[in-house]
Amino acid sequence: TKAFDQLQHKQLLNKSSYVSRTSLPHKSWMGISSTSTPHGVFVGPAPSTATSSGLGTRVSRRALGISSVFLQGMRSSAAPVVPRSGEWATGGGAAAGLNSSLMEYRDKVRALEQLNQQLEEQICLCLERKASSAGAWGPLKGEWEDVYKQVSEAILDNAQLMLQTENVQASAEDFRE
Structure with missing residues (x-):
């Protein structure tokens, strides 16, 4: 729980948790026109424009239990996600961009797995506390x-x-x- 609290505190200090329309560049930038893009919530440090660390994690609103009313207020302050310079402009940029996207996706999956493991540990601790306190009610009952x-x-x-x-x-x- 301490590591999880530190992670949350670090995220708040960096102001890096944000809401965006998509984690990939907009489809119109790739020559595909689309009027709707999936909405998501990024968890963790924002994707850097200089490196492809990809520590940010995109999670659906439904998975987080966040209502769309809550997200409407956050969208206005969300940082837009733009493609990195040269990724889509050069001839080999599409393959490099896809490779970069796959690497970022892999890193995001790993970050989610770590977060999931931490949450599971917290849930187990809470359940153990409840189970131990429930046993104390026997004589009082x-x-x-x-x-x-x-x-x-x-x-x-x-x-x-x-x-x-x-x-x-x-x-x-x-x-x-």
Whole structure:
């Protein structure tokens, strides 16, 4: 959990978590026209324009449970993703760009796997804490049941006394008439 907290803190300091329309260059830049591109959320450091470290990770909104209303406010401040200079302009740039994209994708998958492993460890710790605290309720449950029975009996006794009081009052009114 400490490593995960440090990772989150580092991300906030770098202001590198951002929302973008896609992790790849826009299709119109590659000669393919499209009006819709998939929406995603990048997790981790933003992809650098100088290197192809690719430590940022694209995750769908559904996987993160983020509503589109929340993302609307973030899109206005999102940094646009632009192709690296020379990747798509040169003749061999398409192959180099594809190779670079595959390398970035592999790095993103590894980053997601590490994040997933950390989250699984946190979930296991939480479940272990809940399981250990649930075992402490065993002796208290018997005491709670005894108190619950006493309260239930007192409520019934109170209801019987109220009914008897109403009957006596009704009998007194009948006797006066």
